[in-house]
Amino acid sequence: MSKRLLLVGAGHAHLEVLRRFKESMLRNVDVCMISPSSYQFYSGMFSGFTEGIYSEEDTRIDLVQLSKKSGVHFIQKKAALVKADRKKVVCEDGTVYPFDVVSFDIGSRSLPVEYEDTVAHTIKPNYRFIDKIKSLRETTKPLIVGGGAAGTELALSIQAYKEKHKIPGQVRLITSERVLSSAPAWTSARLRNLLNKKGVRVWEGERVEEIYDQFVQTEKNNRVRHTGVLWLGGAISDDIFKRSLIETDDRGFALVRPTLQFKSFDYIFGAGDCVTMEDYPQIAKSGVYAVRQGPVLWENLMNFLEGKSLQSYVPQKHALYILSTGGRKGFLVYKAVSAHNHKAWQLKNKIDTDFMDKYQ
Numbered sequence: 001m002s003k004r005l006l007l008v009g010a011g012h013a014h015l016e017v018l019r020r021f022k023e024s025m026l027r028n029v030d031v032c033m034i035s036p037s038s039y040q041f042y043s044g045m046f047s048g049f050t051e052g053i054y055s056e057e058d059t060r061i062d063l064v065q066l067s068k069k070s071g072v073h074f075i076q077k078k079a080a081l082v083k084a085d086r087k088k089v090v091c092e093d094g095t096v097y098p099f100d101v102v103s104f105d106i107g108s109r110s111l112p113v114e115y116e117d118t119v120a121h122t123i124k125p126n127y128r129f130i131d132k133i134k135s136l137r138e139t140t141k142p143l144i145v146g147g148g149a150a151g152t153e154l155a156l157s158i159q160a161y162k163e164k165h166k167i168p169g170q171v172r173l174i175t176s177e178r179v180l181s182s183a184p185a186w187t188s189a190r191l192r193n194l195l196n197k198k199g200v201r202v203w204e205g206e207r208v209e210e211i212y213d214q215f216v217q218t219e220k221n222n223r224v225r226h227t228g229v230l231w232l233g234g235a236i237s238d239d240i241f242k243r244s245l246i247e248t249d250d251r252g253f254a255l256v257r258p259t260l261q262f263k264s265f266d267y268i269f270g271a272g273d274c275v276t277m278e279d280y281p282q283i284a285k286s287g288v289y290a291v292r293q294g295p296v297l298w299e300n301l302m303n304f305l306e307g308k309s310l311q312s313y314v315p316q317k318h319a320l321y322i323l324s325t326g327g328r329k330g331f332l333v334y335k336a337v338s339a340h341n342h343k344a345w346q347l348k349n350k351i352d353t354d355f356m357d358k359y360q
């Protein structure tokens with residue numbers, strides 16, 4: 001009898017699993033993908049969409065089509081609970097899906113619970129991005145909270161859009177640390193200068209405490225006016241694992257072994273932002289790692305189903321980041337090196353369009 005594999009979430013690693021199914025067309029496994037949107041939006045293209053370089057079509061992968069070509073049954077639902085011992089996933093609408101093996105690649109959230117009832121927007125899950133950014137970029141004082149790669153890149157992209165379309169006003173960015181705090185201090189300083197030069201107003205070392213309809217209040221008692229808030233303050237876990245009594249790190253991300261199997265369950269796998277590797281708890285919640293986990297996840301899912309031994313995923317020590325800064329220029333960061341030029345953007349454009357082509 002064929003075994004049932006459930007893929008929960010259409011994150012980067014699961015896209016690779018779908019693609020491999022398309023290539024191999026295995027018949028001895030019954031595969032379902034559960035994801036709340038029929039499209040997967042790729043965050044690498046978000047800055048280009050925001051600025052007006054890419055269309056909506058360019059930023060998304062049609063999951064219904066890809067699943068069909070891969071022989072995978074697509075279920076447009078959101079998983080709410082995993083009954084790990086009973087091998088069942090329960091969706092928000094109460095439907096139950098049994099499995100022999102399940103894999104999670106559901107990404108992360110970004111808006112803290114305490115701000116859910118405020119005017120602050122989140123673009124997570126990623127299918128919310130298009131609508132949110134379309135309205136925000138038209139306003140005069142959009143405010144980004146979070147000075148990491150995503151926050152700074154989107155601030156610069158909205159500013160570029162506003163300039164192109166002569167929309168008055170200025171993008172504002174508040175961050176509790178320095179911008180791009182994971183990079184060396186001189187790289188942060190270079191990016192901060194660039195933000196200033198492009199006209200983005202930046203507050204560093206300021207934590208947002210309260211969000212009101214027309215302004216936010218920081219812990220230093222500054223009031224910063226806004227016409228819309230986009231919260232990009234770092235990855236927060238979905239509640240699903242805590243609710244399911246799965247072992248997690250202290251932030252609620254499921255703990256996985258080097259084989260990408262959950263800590264206490266051989267038949268539950270996971271990849272991307274939603275998991276933390278026990279042996280590498282510090283690696284960033286970023287798409288780079290989710291992409292690299294894809295091929296290992298595929299091999300291990302297949303080998304596990306066939307009773308063979310599994311391989312380990314070893315994360316790379318350093319990752320290359322290229323932030324789009326507007327006008328088809330990119331800010332490239334690798335280890336201690338940074339560069340700002342058109343070549344960097346061209347490289348980013350190539351990496352991102354190659355990624356999209358692979359899954360269309």
Ligand SMILES: Cc1cc2nc3c(=O)[nH]c(=O)nc-3n(C[C@H](O)[C@H](O)[C@H](O)COP(=O)(O)OP(=O)(O)OC[C@H]3O[C@@H](n4cnc5c(N)ncnc54)[C@H](O)[C@@H]3O)c2cc1C
Nearest residue numbers: 009010011012043079106107150272273285286287288290
């Ligand atoms: C503006 C921006 C730019 C970025 N640029 C980069 C970049 O250039 N490089 C980089 O490495 N990282 C980048 N990141 C970070 C990157 O987006 C995330 O780290 C990455 O998307 C995580 O990938 P993932 O595979 O874990 O999940 P995601 O890509 O977030 O996908 C998760 C999937 O799971 C689905 N899902 C969610 N909840 C459920 C559920 N309960 N049940 C079923 N399905 C569910 C979602 O709909 C989605 O399909 C950027 C982030 C932002 C916001």
